[in-house]
Amino acid sequence: MNENDNLVATAAAFLGEAEHEHKELLASVVTVARALFTAAAASVFLLDEQSGELVFEAVSGAGEEHLIGQRFPASRGIAGWVLGALEPLVVSDLSTSPVFARDLAESTGYVPRSMMAAPLVYREDPVGVMEVLDPTPNFLTTLGAADLLALFAGQAAIALGVLRRNRAAHRMLATGQDNTELSQMARLLDQLGDDRRAASADLLSSLTRLLSAR
């Protein structure tokens, strides 16, 4: 194993650890949200843009034993609406909601009567959805509940955004695929002769000063 392989293995180990920690953080967010809203369940979905699906990433309460990893179309149901409109939705009676996708709920094994959902946005990009199922009814008619949900959604969005980025990095390491502009630049620099490498280092140093200037 050469030095580069060692570096790759170390980076992969760190990313694996980070994945574990961010999943723990997401699990903690949904557990606290479920407790605070005294709800039947709380969950976080990750948006898989390539497949156009939402994936259960963290669940507390109903379905927590079997739902992680289950996928749904990202364009359907309350979660799909919230993701598309980038707006939270509180529905106190799902039986009359034209947005609710009952078939999707049935496939999870739990059909709620009411639901709160909020989009998860990380650095201006939608990365997923957070849902709270059957919260205590008085939460369903107050603006405060939506504000509270937004706070949890903010936390979950950061964890989900970082998780997504780490997974992308992990995939790149695992497949040897390394095509970001920065890494391409690093590889080109490495191949340069001494003179040009020194000149490029000066250029990069100037660029770093420019980017870090406030």
Place this chain on the structure above:
Amino acid sequence: MASASSPAGPPRLTWNALGRSTEEMAIQADWPAGITRDWTWGGSTGRGVRVCVLDSGIEGGHPGVGPVQGSYAVTSGPAGELSVTPVADEDTCGHGTACAGVIRSLAPECELYSLRVFGERYSTTGDTFITALRWAVEESFDVVNLSLSTTRRRFAEALHEIADQAYFASTVLVAAAHNTPVESFPWRFASVLSVGSHAVRDPSLVLYNATPPVEFFAYGTEVDVAWPGGQRTRITGNSFAAPHVAGYCALTLAKHPGLTPFQVKSLLYLTSDNVKGFA
């Protein structure tokens, strides 16, 4: 009068009226008597006022919306250039139909126009938003309801410029505040009428906020709205508070044609439920 800033730091960003009663928000105004709601829009039906709903489209033939005078959408040409073209009266997700129904419920004889900016998956881009808003101002609509915003700061300058153009061109832009405490645009601009939700189930209750950026609060909690498929649903959000204010603007402009956005905003302030001091 409450101050917008405090020695403790920058002003608090408000986005709804949570935790504040109408009494707590009372503002003493030293204006001459005579400006009442009855004077401002009493007896008005919004007749002849052109209201554009810049949103996800409006479902045609919905009993809760009534006639739609025109439907348009931002479409992309072969080279990616954006333009506004006529489309069928359709809604991609229900958001626009809900907003249109609220406006119609207050201003039954206004002219409703739909300008769709959401795509198949509802989301829109900043460029689409800018193209649509610029078109709406150029078309000289009297009122434009904007129950959407962008958090992307790079679009703020262009949106700000168009909002200022509208302000001087007598197009009233009614913009919903973001539902969470984040900065987004164009509701943050002084040249629009920005709206958040209050927690009272009363469509007639409008409150002025003495600590902007959100300037008005209206009914946005558990609002009974029109929904595609000829249906109705209940929904909460600042998006559904804004069309209440848009409706009142339409009523006011129908009764007093030619008022500027500055004058309309002033009347809305003077007739807000928490502004006191008149005979």
